[in-house]
Structures are given as C-alpha cells and as structure tokens.
Amino acid sequence: MAKIVKVEYGGLAKAAGIKKGEEVTAINGKKFCDLLDYAYAEGQSECSLTVKDKKGVTREVLIKKDSDFDIIGLEFDASVELKPRCCRNQCKFCFIDQLPKGMRDTLYVKDDDYRLSFTCGCFITGTNLTEKDIIRITEYKLSPLYFSVHATDETVRQNLMGTSDTLPVMVLLKRLTEADIKIHTQVVLCAGINDGPVLQKTIKDLSSLGSNIASLAVVPVGLTVHREGLTPLQLLTKEQAGAAIDTVEDFRNRHEFACYCSDEMYLQAGRDVKEYEEYGNFDQIENGVGLVAKLLKEIEEALEYAPAKLNKRIAFITGEAGVYALERAAVLLKAKWRKLKVDIYPVKNDFFGHTVTVSGLVTATDIIKQLKGINFKDTDHIIIPSVMLKEFDTVFLDGVSLEELERELNHKVLLSAVDGECLVDTIVYGE
Numbered sequence: 420m421a422k423i424v425k426v427e428y429g430g431l432a433k434a435a436g437i438k439k440g441e442e443v444t445a446i447n448g449k450k451f452c453d454l455l456d457y458a459y460a461e462g463q464s465e466c467s468l469t470v471k472d473k474k475g476v477t478r479e480v481l482i483k484k485d486s487d488f489d490i491i492g493l494e495f496d497a498s499v500e501l502k503p504r505c506c507r508n509q510c511k512f513c514f515i516d517q518l519p520k521g522m523r524d525t526l527y528v529k530d531d532d533y534r535l536s537f538t539c540g541c542f543i544t545g546t547n548l549t550e551k552d553i554i555r556i557t558e559y560k561l562s563p564l565y566f567s568v569h570a571t572d573e574t575v576r577q578n579l580m581g582t583s584d585t586l587p588v589m590v591l592l593k594r595l596t597e598a599d600i601k602i603h604t605q606v607v608l609c610a611g612i613n614d615g616p617v618l619q620k621t622i623k624d625l626s627s628l629g630s631n632i633a634s635l636a637v638v639p640v641g642l643t644v645h646r647e648g649l650t651p652l653q654l655l656t657k658e659q660a661g662a663a664i665d666t667v668e669d670f671r672n673r674h675e676f677a678c679y680c681s682d683e684m685y686l687q688a689g690r691d692v693k694e695y696e697e698y699g700n701f702d703q704i705e706n707g708v709g710l711v712a713k714l715l716k717e718i719e720e721a722l723e724y725a726p727a728k729l730n731k732r733i734a735f736i737t738g739e740a741g742v743y744a745l746e747r748a749a750v751l752l753k754a755k756w757r758k759l760k761v762d763i764y765p766v767k768n769d770f771f772g773h774t775v776t777v778s779g780l781v782t783a784t785d786i787i788k789q790l791k792g793i794n795f796k797d798t799d800h801i802i803i804p805s806v807m808l809k810e811f812d813t814v815f816l817d818g819v820s821l822e823e824l825e826r827e828l829n830h831k832v833l834l835s836a837v838d839g840e841c842l843v844d845t846i847v848y849g850e
Contacts, residue, residue, distance in 0.1 A: 420444040420471065421451055421495040430492015435480050437470055437493070444477065445469035453499045455534055459559045461491055501538065506531035507547050509581030511650040512607055517643040519770070522816065523809075537561040540705060542605055545592075546585040553591075557598035563633060566592065568604045570613040571624035579612060589624055596631035603702055605636045608663055608684075610653045618666055626676040635678040636703040637667055639687055644772030654774055660688035681707040683777065686740055707777075710837065711744045717839020718748055722755045725843055731799040732760040733846055736786060736832075738778035739765045741804070748839075752846070759846075762798070764790055770817060779806040783819035787827045795830040800849055802842070805834045 420442045426433050446456045447467050460466040460482075468480045468491075482491055506529035510516075515529050533552060535541040542565045548556075556564070568588055570576040577583050595602060604625055608614050613621070618637070625632050639655050646652075655663070664680050671678050677699055685692045695716045698709030735745050742765045749761040766789055768775045770782040786803075795801060808814060813821040825832050835845040844850075 421499040423493055424496050425494035427490070427492030427494075430490050431482050431484065432468075432480075432492045435482060437468070437480060438472075440473055442471045443468050443493070443495070444471055451499065453501055453534065454495070455501070455537075455555075455559065455561075457491075457493070457495070457499070466491075501532070501534050503528060503530035503535060504532040504547060505529055506544070507582065508544055511579055511581070511612075512609055512640045512642075512652060514641055514643075516649060517641075517645050517771075519643075519645045523818070526816070533561065533564060536564045536566075540565055542567045544580060545588065546580065546582050548586075548591070553594065556595065556600060561600065563601040563603055564595070565603045566605070567607070568592075568621065568625065568635075569606050570617050571621045572613075572617050575613055575617050579609065589628075592625075592628055592632070596628045599631065601631050601633045603634045603636075604632060605638060605703070605706060607640050608637055608655060609640045610655050610659050614655070614659060614663055618663060619670075622667065622670050622676070622678055626670070626674055626678075633677065634699075634702045635676070636681060636706040636708045637663060637678070637684065638681040638706055638708075639663075639684050641777075642772070642774050644774075655684075655687055657687065657689055660684050661690065664688055664690065677702070679703060679708045682709070682711050682744075683707055683740060686743055686776075692743075711747070714744055714837060714839050714842075715747055715751065718751050718843060719839070721840040721843035722751065725755065725847060728758070729756040729847065730758040731756075731846070732762070732797055733800045733802060734762040734764060734795065734798045736764045736766060736781075736790065736801060736803045738776050738781045739767065740776040741765070741778040748842070752843075764793075766790070778804050780816065781807050782817035783815040783821075783824045784817045786824060787819075791827055793828075795828060798830065800846065801828065801830050801832045802835050802845055803832055805836050808834070 422442050423439055426437055426439050443451050445451055446460050464484050466482050468482060469477060470480050471477045515527055518526060530541060531543050531547055533543055533548060533556060536543045544567050569579050571589050573587050576588060592602060606613065606621060622635065625635055639660060640652060642652055642654055664684060667678050667680050670676060682692050692711045695712040698712060701709050701713055704710060704713065737745055742763055745763050752761060753759050766781050766785050767773055768780060769785050771780055821832060833845050835842045
C-alpha cells in the first residue's frame with residue numbers, strides 16, 4: 420500500500436473523492452507494489468483503485484478517462500519508489516569491483532533491475548528475473564529493455580558472470596521478444612573469453628530472434644589498477660579489437676542487423692570511427708556507439724548558425740580517448756573561425772590507472788596534478804565535458820568540487836554536454 424501525499428486539482432482522483440492521507444492498496448485488483456503499477460494505470464482509459472481511508476475502511480474507486488489529457492493526479496510517499504534491485508552475479512569484469520575504496524557510497528551499488536532498465540536505460544543481465552517479473556514485463560509492455568548478454572554460449576556466459584542456476588539467456592530473450600518486447604543488447608568483450616567464434620555465435624544467435632532485438636553494442640572490457648584478488652584479465656590488443664570490428668561490421672553488412680562496436684573499440688584498434696550515416700538511430704549512444712560521429716555532425720550543423728567571426732583561445736581538458744574527437748572538432752571550429760586558437764589537454768588517469776582513458780572517469784585530482792602549473796592567463800575559456808561530474812551536481816568522482824578545481828587552476832571552468840550545439844554555444848557565449 421502507498422499513502423497519498425497529494426491529490427492534484429483537476430485530476431480524476433480529486434473528482435472521485437480520494438483524499439490526501441488515504442492509502443491505495445491495490446490497482447485493478449492487484450497489490451500496489453511500486454510506481455510502475457501506477458504509471459501503467461495512468462496510461463489506461465479505465466482503472467480501479469482500492470482505497471483505504473484514515474479509519475481503515477476500504478472502498479473501490481473506478482477511474483474513467485474521457486480524453487487522453489485526463490490524469491488520475493495522485494502523488495505517493497516513498498514506499499512505492501523504485502528502489503534498485505541488486506545484482507546477484509559475480510562478473511569477472513565488473514567495473515564496480517575495480518573501484519578504489521573511499522568513494523561515494525552510491526558508486527558501489529550494483530543494480531540489476533528490469534524497472535530501471537525500462538525507465539532509465541540501465542543494462543540488466545536478467546539473472547534475477549522471476550516468473551512474476553517476466554509476466555509483469557509482458558503484461559505492462561515494458562519496452563524497450565536493455566540486456567547485458569556478453570555471450571549466448573551458456574557455458575561461457577556463466578563462467579563470465581559467475582552464475583549457473585539461471586534461465587538460459589536465449590530462452591529468456593526469445594520469450595520476451597515473442598511478447599513484442601524490444602531489447603537493446605550489449606557484449607562486454609574480454610580477450611580470449613567471449614571474442615572470436617564465441618562473439619560470432621552471439622551475434623548470429625541474437626539476430627535470429629528477429630527485429631525485436633533492436634540493437635547490439637560490442638564494447639571492450641574496462642580494467643582499472645584496483646583489481647587485487649580479482650580474476651586476471653587482459654585488455655584487448657590492437658589486433659583483437661580489429662578482429663572484433665571486422666566480425667561486427669561484416670555481419671551488419673551481410674544481414675542488416677543493427678550491431679555496432681563502440682568508438683572506444685575503434686580507438687583501441689587504431690582505426691577511424693564510422694561515418695554518421697552508419698549508426699542509424701544512435702540507439703546505443705550511451706554505450707559510446709557513434710558518439711564521435713554524432714558530435715562532429717552536431718558541430719557542423721551548429722556552426723552554420725554561429726557568428727561569422729570569433730577571436731578567442733579555448734582549452735579543452737579531456738581523457739586520453741577524447742583527443743581523437745576533439746582534434747577533429749578543432750578542425751571544424753578553426754575552418755569556421757580562422758582566429759580561434761584551440762589547446763587540448765589530455766589527462767592521464769592515475770586515479771583508476773592508465774588503461775582507463777575515457778573522459779567520464781577523469782578526476783579533478785588528476786587534472787590538478789597534471790595541469791596546475793599551466794598558465795591559462797591568455798585562455799578565454801577552459802571547457803570540460805559534463806560527464807566528468809556527478810549527474811545534477813558539480814562534484815567529480817574523487818569528491819573534489821568544480822569550485823575547488825577552478826581555484827587550483829586559477830581560472831573559471833565551463834561545462835559542456837557531449838553535444839555539438841552545446842559545445843559551440845559554450846565557446847561562443849562562455850556559458
């Protein structure tokens with residue numbers, strides 16, 4: 420049950436006599452578990468709410484919508500919020516297991532929750548799904564979902580993930596896709612384990628499930644220096660990354676299956692990323708698939724409407740992997756603005772280890788240590804990607820604030836989303 424904390428004026432609940440402080444115990448005759456139940460009811464033209472008043476008396480309230488603009492109009496206490504369901508796996512490559520001690524508590528949470536997969540795009544393994552969960556997914560049409568597959572060979576998958584008493588992933592995916600649930604999938608590629616023929620089988624198996632397997636992203640394993648006591652793993656070599664790219668591209672070209680390698684895979688292979696047109700709807704952009712191509716395309720479009728002249732000096736601070744994109748972005752920017760000067764400062768990741776090169780894992784500690792002595796006096800703007808900071812906050816992964824970084828560098832630091840229009844606006848307007 421959930422206590423009602425607000426009844427909105429103009430909502431159907433208000434008109435039906437439901438009051439603040441009462442409780443909803445069931446929706447359409449089923450126990451009220453979490454906000455997904457309510458969200459599903461909001462989308463229906465008719466629903467039944469079991470309401471208990473402050474005296475404990477229960478009544479049934481029928482809600483009928485006359486138009487798509489009608490709302491039920493209830494807000495509830497925290498009892499029905501989506502509290503993450505934790506992962507039961509022991510994945511050999513789990514990035515959370517490779518984090519140093521002393522970071523924010525939330526960074527150590529291993530969620531594996533189908534509800535967050537639907538609402539937030541989080542990847543799940545499906546190993547903790549119950550029969551009740553599967554029925555709920557199909558009944559509520561929770562689509563799309565995001566699945567970490569890693570391998571369709573069950574022996575390899577169980578070895579990678581440290582689980583053995585679960586429904587085979589192909590059986591689970593087949594059941595969901597046949598219920599018209601669209602699924603985006605990913606493979607974290609570990610050298611000598613799920614690459615080569617295992618990867619080929621995985622791609623072939625997933626494509627056999629039809630169009631409801633909406634996409635597949637193949638990303639290289641990320642390893643930090645904090646792997647004491649963990650299973651030894653190796654980064655992909657240049658040759659292994661190239662072989663994976665060839666496998667994925669060949670299958671996509673021959674079968675028109677939306678499978679892609681992340682930009683990071685191309686960088687590890689020493690290859691250029693693909694052109695913008697190759698990435699379709701950019702469904703796996705959060706996995707770094709097509710991120711560079713999309714950024715450059717957005718910059719080109721934004722520059723068409725930007726001021727004709729600009730005389731500034733800007734500095735980009737980035738992870739080592741970000742240099743590839745920023746060098747190409749600088750070419751576009753300077754072609755538009757001849758007097759623009761661009762400095763790029765890649766930061767080695769001492770905090771997580773030099774094998775970690777992505778910008779989102781750069782800490783303020785490393786920036787300060789490596790760039791504090793630089794004179795930014797003639798620099799108009801220092802720009803960092805917003806992914807370096809905690810979402811909706813101005814704190815880096817190491818707990819250092821943006822304000823502290825500015826003091827150490829003796830210069831204001833601007834944030835830009837990984838978005839071409841935002842980047843151009845930041846350069847032009849300094850905000």
